[in-house]
Amino acid sequence: MHDDLLITSLGINVTETADIWLDGVIKRPSPNFNQRPDSEDVDLLVIHNISLPPGQFGGDSIELFFTNCLDHSLHPFFKEIEGVEVSAHLLVRRDGSVIQFVPLNRRAWHAGRSQFEGSENCNDFSIGIELEGTDTCPYTDEQYIALAKLTSDIQQLYPKITNDRITGHSDIAPGRKTDPGEAFDWERYRSLL
Numbered sequence: 758m759h760d761d762l763l764i765t766s767l768g769i770n771v772t773e774t775a776d777i778w779l780d781g782v783i784k785r786p787s788p789n790f791n792q793r794p795d796s797e798d799v800d801l802l803v804i805h806n807i808s809l810p811p812g813q814f815g816g817d818s819i820e821l822f823f824t825n826c827l828d829h830s831l832h833p834f835f836k837e838i839e840g841v842e843v844s845a846h847l848l849v850r851r852d853g854s855v856i857q858f859v860p861l862n863r864r865a866w867h868a869g870r871s872q873f874e875g876s877e878n879c880n881d882f883s884i885g886i887e888l889e890g891t892d893t894c895p896y897t898d899e900q901y902i903a904l905a906k907l908t909s910d911i912q913q914l915y916p917k918i919t920n921d922r923i924t925g926h927s928d929i930a931p932g933r934k935t936d937p938g939e940a941f942d943w944e945r946y947r948s949l950l
């Protein structure tokens with residue numbers, strides 16, 4: 758019995774992968790993540806937008822929100838999202854700087870109830886990237902450049918994320934989510950890949 762336990766624990770050690778943090782990004786570890794059901798099964802990239810408060814750019818509200826440190830008394834909208842625990846793997850700020858909140862091999866909480874080509878719960882098998890922005894305000898040149906670079910880095914690590922497996926939050930949660938919105942130029946993004 759003792760031997761069995763030892764073998765089991767060795768097995769877990771062998772299969773557990775090291776946490777994947779990208780180089781050249783700002784690291785802000787979020788507590789809002791858990792294990793993927795199958796760590797080998799990462800084959801979707803989901804593009805989102807966020808701004809806090811909505812439509813206001815700059816400041817550190819998003820990173821505070823994703824790390825459960827936002828002071829919800831500071832703005833009426835912050836009250837509405839009090840107690841909400843979410844995250845994304847990555848955030849691309851307006852100036853193209855990138856913050857990573859969750860290791861890529863872990864399951865970030867960005868997609869919610871969702872479905873891609875018949876597979877539900879996209880958080881299980883996807884990587885989520887937030888662009889600081891709104892559905893209607895054009896994203897910056899720096900954001901397109903940074904997003905394309907991130908996408909390429911991620912595709913190197915996860916070759917199953919082919920270009921046809923990059924999608925928007927609105928596509929996997931239609932009727933519930935609208936981001937990254939009409940402002941996101943998919944053609945421009947895809948031309949950079």
Ligand SMILES: [Zn+2]
Nearest residue numbers: 805806926936
């Ligand atoms: Zn979203």
